Structure formats: C-alpha cells, structure tokens
Amino acid sequence: MHKERISYLLNRYYENSLSYDESIELSLLINETDQDEVINALSKIISAAPEPESENVDFDEAEIKYRVSQILALDSHLEIKAVAVKSKFKLLKYGVAAAAAVLIVLLGTYIISRNSFIGSANSNNIAKTIDVQPGNKGAVLVLSDGTEVLLDSVSNGKVIVGRDGSKIRIDNGQIVYLDKTAKASNINTVRTPKGRQYHLTLSDGTKVWLNAASSIEYPVAFTTGARKVTISGEAYFEVAKNPKKPFRVNIADSKTNIEVLGTHFNVNTYADNGNYKTTLLEGSIKLNTGKLEFLLKPNQQAITQPQSDQFQIIENINPEDIVAWKNDLFYFNEASIDDVMQELARWYNIDVSYQGSKPSGTFTGKIDKNLTLRQALKILGATRVKYELLQNNKLIIQ
Amino acid sequence: MANKHKDIEPDLIRAIAVGDEKAFETLYGYYHKKLHQFLLKTTQNHEETASDILQEAFLRVWLNRDKLTEIENFQAWIYKVVSTEALTLIRKELHQKTKADRLKLNHDHNETAFFIQKPVEFGEIKSIIKQAVLQLPEQRRSIYILSREEGLSPSEIAEKLNISINTVYNTLTSALKSIRQALTTAGYGVYLGILIILRLF
Numbered sequence: 108m109h110k111e112r113i114s115y116l117l118n119r120y121y122e123n124s125l126s127y128d129e130s131i132e133l134s135l136l137i138n139e140t141d142q143d144e145v146i147n148a149l150s151k152i153i154s155a156a157p158e159p160e161s162e163n164v165d166f167d168e169a170e171i172k173y174r175v176s177q178i179l180a181l182d183s184h185l186e187i188k189a190v191a192v193k194s195k196f197k198l199l200k201y202g203v204a205a206a207a208a209v210l211i212v213l214l215g216t217y218i219i220s221r222n223s224f225i226g227s228a229n230s231n232n233i234a235k236t237i238d239v240q241p242g243n244k245g246a247v248l249v250l251s252d253g254t255e256v257l258l259d260s261v262s263n264g265k266v267i268v269g270r271d272g273s274k275i276r277i278d279n280g281q282i283v284y285l286d287k288t289a290k291a292s293n294i295n296t297v298r299t300p301k302g303r304q305y306h307l308t309l310s311d312g313t314k315v316w317l318n319a320a321s322s323i324e325y326p327v328a329f330t331t332g333a334r335k336v337t338i339s340g341e342a343y344f345e346v347a348k349n350p351k352k353p354f355r356v357n358i359a360d361s362k363t364n365i366e367v368l369g370t371h372f373n374v375n376t377y378a379d380n381g382n383y384k385t386t387l388l389e390g391s392i393k394l395n396t397g398k399l400e401f402l403l404k405p406n407q408q409a410i411t412q413p414q415s416d417q418f419q420i421i422e423n424i425n426p427e428d429i430v431a432w433k434n435d436l437f438y439f440n441e442a443s444i445d446d447v448m449q450e451l452a453r454w455y456n457i458d459v460s461y462q463g464s465k466p467s468g469t470f471t472g473k474i475d476k477n478l479t480l481r482q483a484l485k486i487l488g489a490t491r492v493k494y495e496l497l498q499n500n501k502l503i504i505q
Numbered sequence: 506m507a508n509k510h511k512d513i514e515p516d517l518i519r520a521i522a523v524g525d526e527k528a529f530e531t532l533y534g535y536y537h538k539k540l541h542q543f544l545l546k547t548t549q550n551h552e553e554t555a556s557d558i559l560q561e562a563f564l565r566v567w568l569n570r571d572k573l574t575e576i577e578n579f580q581a582w583i584y585k586v587v588s589t590e591a592l593t594l595i596r597k598e599l600h601q602k603t604k605a606d607r608l609k610l611n612h613d614h615n616e617t618a619f620f621i622q623k624p625v626e627f628g629e630i631k632s633i634i635k636q637a638v639l640q641l642p643e644q645r646r647s648i649y650i651l652s653r654e655e656g657l658s659p660s661e662i663a664e665k666l667n668i669s670i671n672t673v674y675n676t677l678t679s680a681l682k683s684i685r686q687a688l689t690t691a692g693y694g695v696y697l698g699i700l701i702i703l704r705l706f
Binding site: 117120121123127130131133134137142145146147149150152153154156158159161167168170171172174175177178179180181182183185398415416417 | 526529530533534537538539540542543546547556559560563564567568581584585587588589591592595596599600602603627628630631632634635638650653654684
C-alpha cells in the first residue's frame with residue numbers, strides 16, 4: 108500500500124514539486140519501506156523518462172570516452188613487465204582520440220579565430236600611451252654558496268668570482284667553471300624571472316632552454332651514475348647522448364621525473380591548469396609521476412597532474428608549436444583567455460585582472476614575443492578582447 | 506536505435522565478459538544519456554557528482570565483467586544499481602531539507618552533504634589491482650597481462666600459449682576474483698558494489 112504513495116512522492120521529487128509536508132512524508136516512508144521496493148520505484152522513474160535530447164553530441168562522446176578510459180586504465184597499463192614491453196601504448200592509443208576530443212570540447216566550441224595571427228603590429232599610433240616592453244634574454248645564476256650572478260649580455264665574457272673563491276666565465280650561455288678545485292658535486296641553479304628566458308649548456312654538452320619564471324638545478328659536473336637535474340616552470344632539453352649516464356629530470360615539488368634515453372623534449376610544469384605537459388620531439392623518454400609510468404614516442408604529449416592519476420596522451424603534436432616559445436613566439440592552440448594571459452603575464456611581467464565576465468571562446472595562433480605588450484594586445488584585440496593598460500604593469504581585461 | 510541496441514546487448518555483454526574494451530564503451534555510451542539525466546536531477550544539476558556516480562556504476566560493471574552473463578536483464582540491473590545510489594542521495598537530501606526547514610535555515614542546495622562525497626580514488630584502486638596482479642601465479646599473471654596489457658582476445662591468447670580457450674576463460678575469471686578479493690580486503694568491496702550482483706539477483 109505504501110508502494111503507490113512512494114512512487115507518487117518520488118515522481119514529485121523528480122519533478123521538483125515536493126512540498127515540505129511531502130518531504131517529511133517521503134522521508135518517513137523511505138525509512139519504513141523495504142529498500143528493494145523504493146529502488147524498484149526509482150528504476151521505474153528511470154524507465155519511464157523519455158530519451159533525453161542531446162544538446163552536444165560531441166561533448167557527450169568526449170565525456171564517455173574520458174570516463175571509460177579512466178575505468179579501463181584501472182586494471183591495465185599496470186607496467187608489469189612479465190610478458191612484453193610493446194603493449195604499453197595500447198591503452199594510450201585508445202585514449203588519444205578521447206583526450207583530444209575532451210580538450211577540444213572543454214576548451215569551448217566557440218573559436219574566435221582559427222587563422223594564424225602571426226604578429227607584425229604597426230606601432231605608429233601607439234607611441235605615447237603606456238606600454239610594456241617585451242621580455243629579454245637573461246637569468247640569475249645561483250652558485251652553491253648562494254652567490255647570485257646576473258646572466259645577461261653585459262656579463263658575457265666576464266670572469267666572475269664567487270664568495271667562496273670559485274671562478275666562472277659566461278661564454279654565450281655556456282657557464283665555464285675556471286676553478287678546477289670546485290667540487291663537481293656542487294649544485295648550481297639558473298633561474299629566470301618573469302620576462303626573461305635563457306639558453307645554457309651543461310657540462311656534458313646537454314643544451315637547455317629555460318622559459319620565463321623557470322629554473323634548473325644541476326651539478327657543476329656530472330660525475331658517476333645518472334645525470335640528475337631538477338626543473339621548475341618550462342624547459343626544453345636537447346640531451347647529449349651518453350648510455351652510461353642516463354639523464355634524469357626531476358620536476359620540483361612533485362614526484363614526477365623523466366628518465367631520458369638521449370633525446371629532445373619539452374617539459375611545461377607551469378601548472379596553470381594543474382597540468383604538467385611533457386612533449387617528446389625526438390628519441391624516447393620515460394615519464395614517471397610516482398604512480399604512473401609512460402614511455403613516450405616522438406610527437407606525443409603526456410598531460411599529467413602532480414597530485415592525481417589523471418592523464419591524457421595527445422598524439423601527432425606539431426613539435427614546432429611546442430618549442431615556439433624558445434624561438435621567440437607565443438603559440439596558442441585553442442587556448443582560453445586565462446591561458447593566454449598567464450603566458451603574457453610571465454613574459455611582460457604584468458598583473459592581469461578581469462573586470463566583468465571573462466571573454467569566452469578560445470585563441471589559436473602565434474604572436475611574436477619581441478612585440479611590446481600593447482602591440483601583442485592589439486593582435487589579440489583583433490579577436491575582440493577589450494583591455495585597459497594601467498601604470499605599474501597592470502592589465503585589466505574587460 | 507533502441508530496438509537495435511536490445512538486439513545486440515547480449516553480444517556486447519558476452520564480449521565485455523571476456524575483456525572487450527570497445528564493447529564496454531558502446532554499452533556505456535548507450536546508457537550514458539538517460540542515466541546521466543536521471544542523476545543530474547537527483548543531484549540538483551550537480552554535473553560532476555552525476556558523472557562520477559554513473560562512472561562508479563560502470564566501474565562495478567567492469568570489475569564484475571566475468572559475472573555479467575549471469576545477469577538476466579542488464580538494463581533492469583544497471584537501473585537498480587543507479588537507483589540504489591540515487592536513494593542514498595535522496596535520503597541525505599531529504600534529511601538536510603527537513604532539518605534545515607525545521608531550524609528555519611536557508612536551504613542551500615550547494616551546501617548539502619552529498620555533494621561533498623568523496624569520488625573514487627582511482628590511484629589507490631589501481632595500485633591495489635597492480636599488487637594483486639603481481640601476486641598472481643606466473644601462468645595466471647601472464648594470461649591476464651596478455652589480455653589487459655596486450656589487448657589479446659581469449660582465442661589469441663589460447664593460440665599464443667598453446668592452451669585451451671576454456672583455460673583462458675577460467676584463468677581470467679580467477680584473476681578477476683583475486684583482484685576483487687584484494688579490493689575487498691582493502692575495504693573497497695562494499696564501496697565498489699562487488700557484492701551487489703548477488704544481492705540484487
């Protein structure tokens with residue numbers, strides 16, 4: 108006898124028309140009634156509901172693929188090497204379309220401009236307004252005793268003596284340690300502030316490009332065992348081959364590390380969206396997040412998160428887009444306004460705030476990093492973003 | 506479309522039972538819209554919670570895949586699984602609502618308890634499963650890995666290892682049992698509804 112009443116009340120509940128008295132009644136009835144009967148009543152509500160119209164089929168499909176790939180990843184891709192190694196990419200391949208689809212859909216369906224907007228702004232009529240100069244080459248070298256040395260065009264060729272007496276010379280980005288007694292195990296750091304990027308060569312010949320607001324910690328010389336460095340921010344590596352000394356990149360403040368088997372790759376750990384992006388251009392690398400391990404193939408990008416097991420593998424990445432930053436270009440591929448502004452903030456050393464609702468839609472294209480901020484904004488402005496640039500490097504997006 | 510699905514559903518389920526990922530995705534895709542809609546209403550349009558609950562329901566399907574063929578009517582079964590979850594949410598919601606009203610408080614849907622429920626810890630489950638697979642006897646482990654890591658079908662595994670296909674089926678079933686046992690020991694048994702099939706049918 109409760110049955111009909113429960114069905115009635117549950118239907119009202121799902122129609123959002125349950126009165127207060129009915130809420131109490133339903134609450135009591137649910138406690139008095141056999142649970143299976145309540146579940147049966149709910150099942151009938153599901154059955155009776157009309158097949159919903161899908162508002163966005165692509166989104167549904169991406170959501171399904173994403174959720175399914177998470178489930179399937181639970182009991183596969185366990186990195187157990189009992190049988191063969193080649194299996195590693197099976198699941199990843201499966202996840203690729205899903206990952207790509209999720210990214211595209213989640214970033215918004217309204218793409219403001221699909222055309223490249225490689226910038227060459229005309230600077231004639233903006234001379235007297237407030238502007239911010241673009242970033243430049245440069246970094247700070249921190250010696251193991253804490254001495255800080257400015258690395259810029261001025262310091263090139265100079266001999267610098269540290270507090271502990273160690274001598275170094277900067278030769279076009281190569282940091283030469285003149286003092287042979289310096290301990291090989293001494294850890295030095297090269298750090299770029301906002302608005303600076305830097306290219307250096309490590310003692311083993313490995314080339315490293317540091318993007319703005321990034322750092323690398325490395326030993327003065329690599330002696331025995333693995334060559335270990337620690338980075339933050341974004342860095343591009345061209346690792347000198349040495350099979351006897353594997354190269355390992357640790358990502359600061361995380362359990363993530365990258366074991367390198369001689370190769371070119373880019374690591375972006377700005378984590379603007381909580382994501383680390385590791386992209387392989389040449390060779391092979393092993394990415395380990397502490398929980399998951401991937402072998403990446405060229406032109407694959409792994410998107411991982413420092414604190415979770417979520418991951419995506421994007422296939423067919425265009426390598427030039429990934430290292431655009433080191434070639435003095437901003438590269439945006441369906442990037443949100445947040446992504447774009449975080450990138451600009453790091454290079455122009457500005458504070459960005461928003462007034463009113465954030466512009467929707469995504470940005471795709473390249474902008475020359477040698478432009479002033481106002482010139483760069485002009486190019487973005489062409490895609491209908493309004494802004495106001497104030498003194499003290501403050502930018503307001505309207 | 507609906508009729509067509511009903512026709513192929515038994516085949517899909519047989520394929521899932523032996524580890525066919527594509528079939529699993531098809532099944533998920535078929536039920537996604539309707540169940541997601543229902544859960545959205547249950548959670549007062551809380552997108553993430555609705556999606557998580559649906560995903561957990563299908564996580565149970567996957568971890569119990571070897572037993573799926575024992576279910577006579579999959580649709581009725583998955584509706585019950587989702588309804589069971591919905592009932593838990595409704596109970597909490599009603600409790601909050603009547604309590605809040607009694608206390609003359611503003612009832613804010615976004616503050617109700619069930620939205621804060623913890624999502625499944627995928628990382629932890631994965632590491633439990635990994636440990637369980639590592640502890641399988643060698644032959645069993647190899648067959649499981651050929652299936653899940655290499656994506657081989659049972660007949661391909663049988664051919665590769667020169668064993669009977671029934672041995673492959675039985676091995677995959679016992680491997681899954683070991684995995685479920687490990688999850689139960691770790692306290693995930695009830696959570697993942699590993700017993701729910703027995704209870705509902």
